[in-house]
Amino acid sequence: MPLSLLSILLGFVLGTAATAIAWNLSQRGVRNPETARLTALWSLKDVTEPGMRPAVIAEHLEGVALPAGTKVVVPASSLASVPASILGSCEVRMHPEVRVNAVVGKDRALVFSGHVTPKAFAVFTRDMHTVQLLQNDFQRMWGEATPYVERVATIADLAGKDGRVVDVTGKAIELMEFRGRKMLRLTDGKVQVGVVTTQQDVSQYQGGVVRVVGKMHRENGYAFLEADKLSLVAQN
Numbered sequence: 001m002p003l004s005l006l007s008i009l010l011g012f013v014l015g016t017a018a019t020a021i022a023w024n025l026s027q028r029g030v031r032n033p034e035t036a037r038l039t040a041l042w043s044l045k046d047v048t049e050p051g052m053r054p055a056v057i058a059e060h061l062e063g064v065a066l067p068a069g070t071k072v073v074v075p076a077s078s079l080a081s082v083p084a085s086i087l088g089s090c091e092v093r094m095h096p097e098v099r100v101n102a103v104v105g106k107d108r109a110l111v112f113s114g115h116v117t118p119k120a121f122a123v124f125t126r127d128m129h130t131v132q133l134l135q136n137d138f139q140r141m142w143g144e145a146t147p148y149v150e151r152v153a154t155i156a157d158l159a160g161k162d163g164r165v166v167d168v169t170g171k172a173i174e175l176m177e178f179r180g181r182k183m184l185r186l187t188d189g190k191v192q193v194g195v196v197t198t199q200q201d202v203s204q205y206q207g208g209v210v211r212v213v214g215k216m217h218r219e220n221g222y223a224f225l226e227a228d229k230l231s232l233v234a235q236n
Contacts, residue, residue, distance in 0.1 A: 194224030
């Protein structure tokens, strides 16, 4: 093997390993070769179990299909690169400090030397110390991150948006009690959804056209929005 090619491959492997620990330079160790391997033939199934979704941290995410409901953290600057299918089906949040590209499961992870794309090389690891560091970093950023807000055209389009932060407009047609709070019933003329908030008195919006930004919930078959923002678009 020519020395130049050997140097390139060696540099790539070292660069991948450096990426895996870049979030915590103070913790160093020798990787157990039995718990890690470099691969181009990776799959999300390598790090997930049936019924579980991975956690994704990515500087750039492109061409990858993720299970619906997967939690994803990306920098706001790369939001345009996130496929519409992921923005439309996953929980996406934005954090400025994303410096590692990884897909993390319960006890294993894929750490990428570059962006998360189908053809990227990755280090597959079962090393619990490494996996725990990635899990901790993901949880920290997830708690600090700003949710991606999806603009939804109609109330009917809220189907399948459970757990997502959405922006939707409809007519407030009814006021009712819900768990000790007032709930608005919002409709697009065909479908209805409940709207509750801990920050405002929703009764003032009854009868008007209202814009709601909030998180979509579905419990026991009942759909409602936990609103962060309510604004009156038009008053009848």
